[in-house]
Each structure stands twice: as C-alpha cells, then as structure tokens.
Amino acid sequence: MSEYLDKILKDVKAKNPNEPEFHQAVQEVLESLEVVLQRHPEYKSHKILERMVEPERVIMFRVPWIDDQGEIQINRGYRIQMNSAIGPYKGGLRFHPSVNLGILKFLAFEQVFKNSLTTLPMGGGKGGSDFNPKGKSENEIMRFCQSFMTELFRHIGANTDVPAGDIGVGTREVGFLFGQYKRLSNEFTGVLTGKGLNWGGSLVRPEATGFGCVYFAEEMLKTKKTSFDGKTVAVSGFGNVAWGAVTKVNDLGGKVVTLSGPDGYIYDPDGIKGEKINYMLKLRSSNKDAVEDYAKEFKVQFFPKEKPWKVKVDVALPCATQNEIYEEDAKELLKNGCMCVCEGANMPTTIGAYNIFRDAKILFSPGKASNAGGVATSGLEMSQNSMRLPWSREEVDKKLHEIMVRIHDTCVATAERFGTPGNYVNGANIAGFLKVADAMIDQGLV
Numbered sequence: 001m002s003e004y005l006d007k008i009l010k011d012v013k014a015k016n017p018n019e020p021e022f023h024q025a026v027q028e029v030l031e032s033l034e035v036v037l038q039r040h041p042e043y044k045s046h047k048i049l050e051r052m053v054e055p056e057r058v059i060m061f062r063v064p065w066i067d068d069q070g071e072i073q074i075n076r077g078y079r080i081q082m083n084s085a086i087g088p089y090k091g092g093l094r095f096h097p098s099v100n101l102g103i104l105k106f107l108a109f110e111q112v113f114k115n116s117l118t119t120l121p122m123g124g125g126k127g128g129s130d131f132n133p134k135g136k137s138e139n140e141i142m143r144f145c146q147s148f149m150t151e152l153f154r155h156i157g158a159n160t161d162v163p164a165g166d167i168g169v170g171t172r173e174v175g176f177l178f179g180q181y182k183r184l185s186n187e188f189t190g191v192l193t194g195k196g197l198n199w200g201g202s203l204v205r206p207e208a209t210g211f212g213c214v215y216f217a218e219e220m221l222k223t224k225k226t227s228f229d230g231k232t233v234a235v236s237g238f239g240n241v242a243w244g245a246v247t248k249v250n251d252l253g254g255k256v257v258t259l260s261g262p263d264g265y266i267y268d269p270d271g272i273k274g275e276k277i278n279y280m281l282k283l284r285s286s287n288k289d290a291v292e293d294y295a296k297e298f299k300v301q302f303f304p305k306e307k308p309w310k311v312k313v314d315v316a317l318p319c320a321t322q323n324e325i326y327e328e329d330a331k332e333l334l335k336n337g338c339m340c341v342c343e344g345a346n347m348p349t350t351i352g353a354y355n356i357f358r359d360a361k362i363l364f365s366p367g368k369a370s371n372a373g374g375v376a377t378s379g380l381e382m383s384q385n386s387m388r389l390p391w392s393r394e395e396v397d398k399k400l401h402e403i404m405v406r407i408h409d410t411c412v413a414t415a416e417r418f419g420t421p422g423n424y425v426n427g428a429n430i431a432g433f434l435k436v437a438d439a440m441i442d443q444g445l446v
C-alpha cells in the first residue's frame, strides 16, 4: 500500500483501538483503491477516504428489560449511521452476544459499498445489541425488542435510516420492533424492511440473500463455461442466508452436502433437499443454536467443533458469520479442487485466506457483492412501501436476479478497467467506492 493509504489505516487503528474486524474491513478496501487514487487525485484532495472511515454518527444506548423470572436485565444497543451520500442509512440489526462497536463498524462500513453496488438509493448503516436470543422465550424477545426500539425510534425513519434483520433478527423480531415503532411514532411507514407479508413486507425478502448469492455464483461459474448442474456444494451456517442458498442450489441442479453451527458441522452425502430444507427453519426457530439435531433427525454424520471446509466440494458458500475461513481452511478447499468461493455472510474469509484464493486464481467473490441481494430486496420493499403497491413473487425475483447479474458484470468490468481482470474483490470495492465518493464531492464538505 502507498504511504498515504498506510497512514489512513494506521490512523483508523489508533482511533479505533481493539476493533480488529473494523481494521480488517478497512484494510481490504484500501488495498483495492491504490490504483483508483493514482488515476483520480481529487479523491485525495477532498479527503474522501478519511471521511468514509469516520461514521457520520454513532448511537449507543442502554436497553433495560425484564426476564421471565422478573429480574432486570441490561443490554447495550447500537446504531452506526455510516454514510448517507447516496440515500438514507440502510442496513441490518444483529442480536448476538459477540456484538460490539468494532463488529458493527465493520458491518456498517461494508454496507456502504454493498448498497452502492445494488444501484438503489441507499446509504450505509448497521446496528444491534449484545443481547443473546439463545434460550430466550418469545415474551422475553418481545420485551427486549420493545425496549430496544423505545430508544432507537427517535434516530430512524423511512427517509432517515431504515434498519432490517441480520444474525438473530428475523421476521418475528422485525415485527416486535415495528409494532413498537408504530406505537411511539403514531405512523405506519416503511421504517423497517424484512416485515411480514401482511403488513408491508415484500415477497422473496426472506430468501433474497441466499438466492442472490447463488445467482451471483451462477454468473461466476458461467465465466468458466460451467454451471451448478451436478456440482457439490459446501454451505456453512444454518440460518436465513444458508436456507435461501441451499434452496436455490437445489433449484439449479447442485447438491449441498454440509451445514454448520457454533457446535460443528453435519455432512449429508445424499444432499440437503426437500423436507430437509424445511427442517432448517425448525432448527433456527428453536433458539437452540446448534445443527447436531439435523444429524440425529436424518441419521448423518456430525463433526463436533469442526468447520465444513475439509469436505471435497466444487463450490463453497460461507453463510454463517465473519472470519470462518482461515488460511488452513483455504488450503484444504484448494487441495480438494474447490473452484469457486462465493461469500453469503459478511467477511467470512480472513485476509490471509483471501490471498491464497487470489494467488490460486479460483473464482472468489466478497460478501459486499455476492450477498447484496438481501439489502437489494429490502430496497425493493422500500419502493413497494412508498408506492403502497405490492409486487408479485415473479416480479421481485426477476428484479433481484437482474440486480445480481448487474452487480456481477459491474465487478468484472471494473476489475478489468483498473488492471486486475477476474478480481471480484477489487471490482466490488472500486465500483462501490466510486459512486459514493462522487456523490460526496457533489454534496460539498459534510
């Protein structure tokens, strides 16, 4: 990296100590931008990068709630409003005990580039809490969501900041949050996406991230004149994104042989299909946080505390969480002939593992491009809410598919234009950056 970019990264580290995921996300983007700054000195003189690594606003708040035993519990809530150059802040809420300021800053930073790639008018944000949904009753989850929104509601709005789901936040939680927002604001607006179908949600939003990831991978495979038909696929995670991805791989003739959770992974050589896909929904809603039950139910092997990257597959779709593919995992995947890694989760691949994939010249796509189908369909939900007209399943799915193909083609064309053909990481970072950077210059020093 140039001295200039190196200084930006050093300053980020000094100003945001103990936030390794944020440093990692910034480093990955800066490494792609060297060539852009050489060609466009105006971004340096306008201090665009220095501004982009500083959130426009960070909100941090107390979330008190009462558990089923009548005891008071206190969690911490956050919303990072990262960048609003191209639209209202937009991004999910994550409820997981690992949540902290650094993880949410990394997610909000990624979201800015991702939302820009969708071509829809959405800025970037992210929020959540260290609340652990594991083992909580539905009433506890509702009381937590109501308390969380009692503070958050004054900072968001359909034209200001539009949250959605992420890990630990699905339609049920969005429902509790929306109900409380409506009660406090006395307004029925599209302030959240991922809503239920009967109250402003969009068809295909639940499937959208996983579907979009597989549509993207399909385009990558096409560049090598192949397809999902007959391919063996490893998926990690067992949540919303994994479920959508498994469904679409089956539709396209591929076979998914793994799922994983914090407890380990399952290996199902016959393929996760039919009723087994529906079983994933049961696993997730059980609030048990484990995949071992799948192995018991369908009598397949379970590998405790291991990750699914040792299995021989053609394609890997990491769909669980950040930093789940390390260098040793990347080497295993390559040794077994894996030809395509397409991220469904946000930043599941470490920088070291990415370097191994890049040097081996296999197909590799960063989450900010390949998982953008979720937020893109959130954008379509916002459009439907504004028009007060719902679209059919076919219409939403068609738009999602077109958006994913367009993002793919933009990544390919941009990587080529800036001298690294085939490098989707550079393509995504540069294309996402250019639109936001130009909008920031247009809008003056803010």
Ligand code: NDP
Pocket (backbone or CB within 6 Å): 092, 096, 098, 165, 166, 167, 168, 169, 209, 237, 238, 239, 240, 241, 242, 260, 261, 262, 284, 288, 289, 290, 319, 320, 321, 322, 344, 345, 346, 371, 372, 374, 375
């Ligand atoms: P879910 O809550 O539906 O599922 C998350 C999955 O990851 C579960 O299997 C979960 O188990 C596992 N997981 C979470 N944290 C950890 C951890 N620290 N260690 C091991 N496993 C973990 O979330 P989603 O499917 O919505 O999200 C999955 C990924 O996709 C995340 O990276 C998210 O940011 C990303 N994403 C989500 C989008 C969406 O629309 N939902 C859109 C774009 C990206 P458990 O949580 O039970 O521990």
Ligand code: 2IT
Pocket (backbone or CB within 6 Å): 090, 091, 092, 093, 111, 114, 162, 163, 164, 165, 166, 167, 193, 346, 371, 372, 374, 375, 376, 378
């Ligand atoms: O990481 C993501 O893009 C999401 N969790 C979805 C965000 C959204 O606003 O739909």
